[in-house]
Amino acid sequence: MKRKYRKSSFKNKRLKQQQQQQILKMSSSIDFIASLISIQTNLYRIGGPIIIIIGTTSSIISLIVFCKKVLRKNPCSVYFVAFNVINFLYVYASILPTSLSLGYAFHFVTENLPICRLIIYTTFLFDCLSPFYLIMASVDRILITSSNVSVRQRSTCRLAYKCIIGGALFWMLFQSHALVWTNILQVESNYLYCYFSPVSC
16 A cells, blocks of 8 residues: 555656646746747837838938939939839838837737738739839840940830839739738737738639
């Protein structure tokens, strides 16, 4: 009887030790996750406004430079004006909502489905238009530096406006799926995020 009692008490002690170790591991993992969340919040709370200020200032200064009379007639300047306008809009369509949500717990995007879809759509749209206009500016430089006269004559403001409008229409249609398939998804009971909903084929 004594041996059985000793064995059972030894087993109970081992079980208690294992439970305590599991509790310690869980508490340490919870503390680690909480510290990561705190770091993320502080990064968006401090770094978000800094990025917004820098992005806004640089876009405005660039627009002032490229909108001068001397550069306004240059096709490359037209592309850079469009490029900076898109970058300015991208800052407030993507970085601002993310900073408000993760840094200041202002979750207006996940509280309204039309706003959620509009934010995702404009983010994708501006993310494609920005490099597109930069590529078109590079193509214009290739045209203007060509040794062929007929190729150089294709570098015109009229062509630049056509490419800007045509590119905008193309990418607006190309990213239109974001207006349909974007939804507010629930990962946990108290965590919502705005992104594409899984589509079953």
